[in-house]
Amino acid sequence: MSEALLEVSGLRTWFPIRKGVFRSVVGHVRAVDGVDLTVRAGETLALVGESGCGKTTVGRTILGLEPAREGAVRFEGVDLAALAPAELRPYRKEVQIVFQDPMASLDPRMRVREIVAEGMRSFGLGKNEAERTERVAEQLRRVRLDPDAMDRYPHEFSGGQRQRIGIARALAVEPRLLICDEAVSALDVSIQAQILNLLSELQEELGLAYLFITHDLSVVRYLAHEVAVMYLGQIVEHGPTEQIFEDPRHPYTRGLLAAVPSVDPARRSAEPVVLGDVPSPASPPDGCRFHTRCPEVFDRCSREMPEVAVRGDRGCRCFLPRATEA
């Protein structure tokens, strides 16, 4: 296992709920409510969970796009919150993001050249226009696009090609970590395969680390080295991918895996184990956040919140003895 590149600890990001003429704060959406995670250099950590569980907010907080209420984000051991703006700049370039919807995230009025060069300019990469053009061409080749694409506009490209442009833009400032927020979720399977292959190749070539945010468990199993499962603002289980899939311990992880449709015609296996809907993050349940839907709930669960029990490289937030097995 390689060393930690990014470490998030005790992270809380809450959004105020405002009401009335004075817009006074009447409560908070606890989108992220005590998250710890580690992304290792050159490896992929998948952050999985259902919609609204806070995955995107974790990513946005790491990028500094949302203010953290509590907790720390460390890059190579440096606490980013403790840095002055000027000291922070070099770190900002190390972490870049690729979004789900390439069309919405690329400015339709800008040429590909400008889109890719934008970040380079703000981080002072490339001395002059000629040098920047050469770098843009290099990024486009890197994502297997023809450098001639430079002078065209986003709408002239297919969904998969636009996602390549989004990746080229992120890579242009030479980051070491890419946050991919549902980066392949909107793509058709055959195009998704092309982009997943590209991401693997880039990881190999550039030693990139990925924080791969997704709800698609078959993609997770295929590409992640480690997995963190999120539910209502918290990580409920984490560990090496194969172990999580072979031996899930948290009742939510188990339910999530059981619910995944099988693609094997010899068996049908999607089973609704976890019933009902996710409660609102504005008023999460007391005790274990999962206790209202947990098939194994017992009396202690509604009174007390379990901590993450860490054993070796695995962790599980549950009172069941299974959670702490070696």
Added chain:
Amino acid sequence: MRVLEVSDLVTGFPAGRERIHVIDGVSLYLEAGETLALVGESGCGKSMTALSILRLVPRPGRVEAGKVLLEGRDLLSLAVPDMRNVRGAEISMIFQEPMTSLNPVARVGKQVVEAIRLHEKVGVPAARERTLELFRRAGIPDAEARLDAYPHQLSGGLKQRVMIAMALATRPKVLIADEPTTALDVTIQAQILELLRELKRDFGTAILLITHDIGVVNELADRVAVMYGGRVVEEGDRSQVLGEPAHPYTQGLLRSMPGFATAHERLAEIPGVVPPPAEWPAGCRFDTRCERVLGHCRSEAPAATPVGEGHRVFCHAVASEIGEAP
């Protein structure tokens, strides 16, 4: 008995002086009580096939040729008011986004009551009683109270259950379900898949399931028709199409799925992208991306080649292989 039989359906849109056939000779059938999955990537014509069956093709498009027989009656030659009676009574629909069919400002119970009374002469109390029964059947917790809810007060999963209750209220012969679980989280999807399985068993409704998700196909379908470029390219039992795919496109599609791949190994790709309808090739529509392309693929549309009991493939390469075999 075949409840629904579509033959040689052609649906076109004007493009300059030409017409583009986005559905080009689609034939398929539904036996009573069975589920046929129509699968393919975006833009292949799945939803347009459904809209053509229902005679809801948006202008300026129109169905130009073919037959749609519902228990022997050709829907394409019905008078407009008769067709209106077929829709919602004999054929119902559920969509990916329940709000396309739910009225946001009316209570959901009332909407179902009205749907029943539109097609049947029953009083409000009887219709309400039936609605309550359907809500219970659709697994809506606290069904009686939910009758008075507005759509926005319900979660995505509950809205989809209301949609399903509404679709079944008139005891249709055919249910068209267009991406019914695509917008839902996997634990909610598993619950809806389970519900559809139960309804299929208990009501004997034939389902035309439209989806791009092979897992959902496998969990629900009896038979599968794969579409590419406005045509059906392969058709057969679920286990035939998913287990022994014969068309190069079906094979490529299944091979490119992370769910079939070994972790971290390169995914098989289908090269290129689906061309837009205006650029669809004259012969086989897959010939621009096919690895097994032959000379006459470019010019002639392939005819059906049987490769097993009820298993047909539209491919010149498959036809010539079988022709050469003794």
